[in-house]
Amino acid sequence: MKKLLLILLILSSYGFSAGENNCGSLEKCDAFSSNVHDLYSLQRGLGIYMNYCASCHTLKLLRWNRLQKDLVIPENIITEELIRTPDTKIADHMTFGMPDVSPIGAPDLTLRTRVRGDEWIYTYLRTFYEDPSQTSGSNNLVYVGTAMPNVLAGLQGNQALDTGGTLVSISEGSMTAEEFDDSMKDLVNFLAYAAEPARITREKNGVFVILFFIVFTAVMNLLYREYAKELK
Amino acid sequence: MSKNKQGKKHIHILDGMSLYKRDKSPFYWGYLNVGGEIYKKSLKTRDKREAEKFLFEWKSKLLLDKSLNKLNGNLEMDVLKNPVVNNTRRKALMITSSLMGAVTVAGFAVPFLSAWNPSERAKALGASVKFDLSKLEPGAMAVVEWRRTPIFVVHQTPKALENLPKLNNRVTDPVLSEGVARSTNEKFTVLKGVCTHLSCAPKYHPEIEPKAWDEQWLGGFFCPCHGSKFDLAGRVYKGVPAPTNLEVPPHTFEGDTLIIGELT
Amino acid sequence: MASEKNTIMGWVDRRLPVTENLERHLTKHPVPKKVNFFYLFGALLMVVFMIQVVTGIWLMMFYTNTEEGAFASVEYIMRDVEYGWLMRYMHSTGASAFFFLMYFHMFRGLLYGSYQKPKELVWLFGCFLLFLLMAEGFLGYVLPWGQMSYWAANVILSLFGAIPFIGPDLQVWIQGDFVLSGITLSRFFALHVVVVPLLMIALVVFHIFALHEVGAGNPEGVDIEKYRDKKGMPLDGAPFHPYKTFGALPAIGIFFIVFFAIVFFAPTGGGYFIEKPNFEEANFLKTPEHIAPVWYYAPFYSILRAVTFGIPFLGITSKFLGFIIFAASIAILFVVPWLDRSNVQSIRYKGMYSKIAMILFAASFITLGYLGTKPVNELRTIIAQICTVFYFAPFILMPIYTKYEKTLEVPDRL
Numbered sequence: 001m002k003k004l005l006l007i008l009l010i011l012s013s014y015g016f017s018a019g020e021n022n023c024g025s026l027e028k029c030d031a032f033s034s035n036v037h038d039l040y041s042l043q044r045g046l047g048i049y050m051n052y053c054a055s056c057h058t059l060k061l062l063r064w065n066r067l068q069k070d071l072v073i074p075e076n077i078i079t080e081e082l083i084r085t086p087d088t089k090i091a092d093h094m095t096f097g098m099p100d101v102s103p104i105g106a107p108d109l110t111l112r113t114r115v116r117g118d119e120w121i122y123t124y125l126r127t128f129y130e131d132p133s134q135t136s137g138s139n140n141l142v143y144v145g146t147a148m149p150n151v152l153a154g155l156q157g158n159q160a161l162d163t164g165g166t167l168v169s170i171s172e173g174s175m176t177a178e179e180f181d182d183s184m185k186d187l188v189n190f191l192a193y194a195a196e197p198a199r200i201t202r203e204k205n206g207v208f209v210i211l212f213f214i215v216f217t218a219v220m221n222l223l224y225r226e227y228a229k230e231l232k
Numbered sequence: 233m234s235k236n237k238q239g240k241k242h243i244h245i246l247d248g249m250s251l252y253k254r255d256k257s258p259f260y261w262g263y264l265n266v267g268g269e270i271y272k273k274s275l276k277t278r279d280k281r282e283a284e285k286f287l288f289e290w291k292s293k294l295l296l297d298k299s300l301n302k303l304n305g306n307l308e309m310d311v312l313k314n315p316v317v318n319n320t321r322r323k324a325l326m327i328t329s330s331l332m333g334a335v336t337v338a339g340f341a342v343p344f345l346s347a348w349n350p351s352e353r354a355k356a357l358g359a360s361v362k363f364d365l366s367k368l369e370p371g372a373m374a375v376v377e378w379r380r381t382p383i384f385v386v387h388q389t390p391k392a393l394e395n396l397p398k399l400n401n402r403v404t405d406p407v408l409s410e411g412v413a414r415s416t417n418e419k420f421t422v423l424k425g426v427c428t429h430l431s432c433a434p435k436y437h438p439e440i441e442p443k444a445w446d447e448q449w450l451g452g453f454f455c456p457c458h459g460s461k462f463d464l465a466g467r468v469y470k471g472v473p474a475p476t477n478l479e480v481p482p483h484t485f486e487g488d489t490l491i492i493g494e495l496t
Numbered sequence: 497m498a499s500e501k502n503t504i505m506g507w508v509d510r511r512l513p514v515t516e517n518l519e520r521h522l523t524k525h526p527v528p529k530k531v532n533f534f535y536l537f538g539a540l541l542m543v544v545f546m547i548q549v550v551t552g553i554w555l556m557m558f559y560t561n562t563e564e565g566a567f568a569s570v571e572y573i574m575r576d577v578e579y580g581w582l583m584r585y586m587h588s589t590g591a592s593a594f595f596f597l598m599y600f601h602m603f604r605g606l607l608y609g610s611y612q613k614p615k616e617l618v619w620l621f622g623c624f625l626l627f628l629l630m631a632e633g634f635l636g637y638v639l640p641w642g643q644m645s646y647w648a649a650n651v652i653l654s655l656f657g658a659i660p661f662i663g664p665d666l667q668v669w670i671q672g673d674f675v676l677s678g679i680t681l682s683r684f685f686a687l688h689v690v691v692v693p694l695l696m697i698a699l700v701v702f703h704i705f706a707l708h709e710v711g712a713g714n715p716e717g718v719d720i721e722k723y724r725d726k727k728g729m730p731l732d733g734a735p736f737h738p739y740k741t742f743g744a745l746p747a748i749g750i751f752f753i754v755f756f757a758i759v760f761f762a763p764t765g766g767g768y769f770i771e772k773p774n775f776e777e778a779n780f781l782k783t784p785e786h787i788a789p790v791w792y793y794a795p796f797y798s799i800l801r802a803v804t805f806g807i808p809f810l811g812i813t814s815k816f817l818g819f820i821i822f823a824a825s826i827a828i829l830f831v832v833p834w835l836d837r838s839n840v841q842s843i844r845y846k847g848m849y850s851k852i853a854m855i856l857f858a859a860s861f862i863t864l865g866y867l868g869t870k871p872v873n874e875l876r877t878i879i880a881q882i883c884t885v886f887y888f889a890p891f892i893l894m895p896i897y898t899k900y901e902k903t904l905e906v907p908d909r910l
Contacts, residue, residue, distance in 0.1 A: 254904070254905060255904065256904060271908055271909075272905075272907065272908050273907050273908055273909055274907060329745070342579075343578075343579035343582050343583070344550070344554055344579075344583075346578040346579055347554055347557075347558075347577055347578050347579050347580060347583065349578050351558075351572070351576040351577045351578065351580075352575065352576035352577075353572060353576045
């Protein structure tokens with residue numbers, strides 16, 4: 001019986017080790033986990049979003065005034081510079097005047113990091129390469145055959161796939177590789193914030209709740225012990 | 233050494249008292265026969281001499297229990313028999329833990345009670361509304377919707393403004409310190425179109441002519457439900473069911489634009 | 497007697513025996529004085545049940561039970577309602593906690609024979625509660641109307657379609673539509689918020705009343721009712737209050753530490769409590785790449801998937817056989833009181849085979865649980881099949897090994 005258990009254990013551990021491939025044609029996505037507590041990073045991420053994403057992708061679950069409050073942006077910058085559509089009020093959602101369903105099939109990005117995960121998005125944004133067989137002229141290692149054109153090429157420069165299947169830079173963009181990676185981290189941080197604005201308060205205040213219950217447990221334990229003495 | 237029915241090796245001590253060893257247990261176990269009742273338990277010791285001592289102690293305790301039982305029947309649960317009470321400590325702990333409990337309950341209550349506040353959607357729908365005053369002719373009234381309430385915006389004529397002080401003795405609350413038109417702007421009056429009697433919508437009658445409800449009508453609002461009368465500034469007449477003036481909603485003027493509602 | 501007193505409580509007691517019942521079922525109810533941590537899960541389950549009821553009522557105030565509005569209303573709760581995110585995460589984490597505690601609570605029952613005569617009914621009510629909890633969890637998981645809600649519900653509903661003869665009609669009847677749709681969502685909502693919780697409350701009451709009639713057990717399997725004092729109270733007992741009530745408090749504290757650590761820092765539980773595809777609205781044209789159940793159904797889902805063969809000459813397809821074995825994996829728990837022929841209650845005094853059986857059962861349950869959250873491959877299917885056998889074997893063979901194995905003598909007193 002014990003031998004059987006052992007065999008079972010070995011067999012199961014073998015079964016467990018077979019990992020899942022959920023990063024497109026890549027073995028593994030690049031490690032990254034978003035941080036929504038770096039205000040400047042979120043603001044920079046918003047900047048990239050407004051410049052490169054907002055012309056196609058809505059954030060239809062996020063309100064302008066929520067963004068204003070959480071990212072500490074002066075109201076006049078929101079109303080005068082960021083809201084570019086007339087009749088949009090500050091309490092409205094960030095749809096940038098686009099219809100509910102995108103005519104070109106660009107998905108709404110509010111919940112995207114929750115659907116795909118931070119790592120997927122971070123890797124996806126950085127693995128575009130030139131592919132003339134695609135209508136958009138570019139392809140992606142993570143989302144093979146993506147319809148999205150490489151709008152970030154101006155920043156990153158163009159990449160191509162060499163015969164070994166790795167990405168090589170073929171032209172320079174306005175940013176160095178590190179600068180670009182940092183920018184994409186900002187963007188993913190911003191998207192992670194958009195996916196769950198409450199995450200800022202949640203992660204900030206959770207510590208106090210847990211500390212309270214640690215004290216609670218300690219006091220209750222003393223109380224219990226006082227009475228448990230009689231149970232000897 | 234003797235063997236009983238179950239085949240365990242018993243070490244005889246006295247009549248009805250013996251020690252024995254059991255499979256798997258490293259300890260000596262005690263066997264007692266007190267007046268025909270059989271008791272067995274582990275003595276939690278590996279030492280034979282100690283086991284004997286425990287066995288005797290146990291027997292005398294049982295005998296005592298039994299005699300107490302017979303005498304006054306106050307054999308109680310073990311826990312209640314030998315309380316180790318430190319009352320000050322107990323009281324202090326009870327108070328501290330009750331306070332912790334109260335804080336916990338209050339802490340849980342906060343999110344549940346705040347969830348009933350107007351949500352962001354309600355706030356967005358209840359946000360201030362803008363109204364362009366440039367197209368409102370003198371003497372005309374516009375109805376603007378704000379928080380599901382009709383808001384009356386009246387462009388007062390010079391004649392009407394002149395007439396308002398004349399009504400001071402006919403209205404309940406004549407003070408015009410808030411401005412003749414009861415607004416920060418002399419030309420426009422902004423009122424909630426809800427009768428302060430029973431929430432009907434009063435009708436706008438700016439004409440200066442005798443009416444069925446008032447021979448000396450100088451223009452104002454008349455509520456068809458129960459006949460309450462208000463002047464053009466929304467002040468309530470004496471002797472009508474409505475108790476107070478028509479309410480003035482929060483509003484601001486920015487040039488030709490009227491903003492109804494609080495500024496964010 | 498309190499009812500003779502000339503107080504407000506006395507006045508009430510003469511008309512409604514509040515004090516008497518409180519003392520009988522709560523404050524003075526005698527319980528074994530020495531138990532271990534396994535006996536705390538019942539109290540924690542009550543706490544979680546209350547959390548679920550209260551947060552559930554609050555979520556219900558903001559949720560929209562229509563196909564068009566459901567998904568958006570969940571995000572409305574998460575963003576626009578003050579502390580809505582906390583309510584939702586407490587409810588979703590509470591669901592996982594409920595199952596976690598339930599599994600431990602029941603495993604305690606198996607270890608220490610909490611189902612043996614005369615506690616059969618206590619055990620049966622408990623098993624019904626597990627069944628209702630599984631139904632409740634499933635119905636609740638459909639409500640956010642995300643991709644996983646939709647497709648997992650599709651998978652489970654199509655199981656009903658596998659029942660011979662009546663299956664397809666039954667599936668349509670449950671759905672109220674020819675496909676899973678908003679009509680199904682509405683009725684699932686009603687079942688989730690009213691019908692099943694009401695049944696659960698009733699069963700919890702029965703569970704506790706039956707337990708108080710026969711008395712709580714202990715890890716030694718000692719019958720404390722044997723030696724009583726003159727008032728009829730067991731000598732090895734202790735009144736429920738303050739000993740057990742105060743004993744539960746530190747446990748509740750530790751539970752809240754873990755519970756809120758998850759709520760505040762890992763509410764999705766790495767995709768095991770709230771799955772990633774569920775942040776995408778249900779789309780009947782697009783199946784997620786990998787449909788995995790939430791972790792608490794994973795062991796049973798694994799059993800369902802492990803059945804890759806039918807019984808052709810009986811006309812039983814592999815799908816239907818899977819459904820039968822899946823149902824049997826829960827149903828077999830109901831008959832455990834009649835499978836155990838042992839003369840002792842607790843695993844501590846049972847023999848070698850009982851111990852091996854429990855280890856095998858626990859190991860296979862955990863392994864099946866792990867496999868259930870992963871996509872299938874050939875090896876995993878084989879492991880799942882072996883584990884399914886090991887899941888059932890401890891129960892099926894129980895009448896034999898418990899009858900013939902050598903047991904140890906149980907002490908008289910605690």
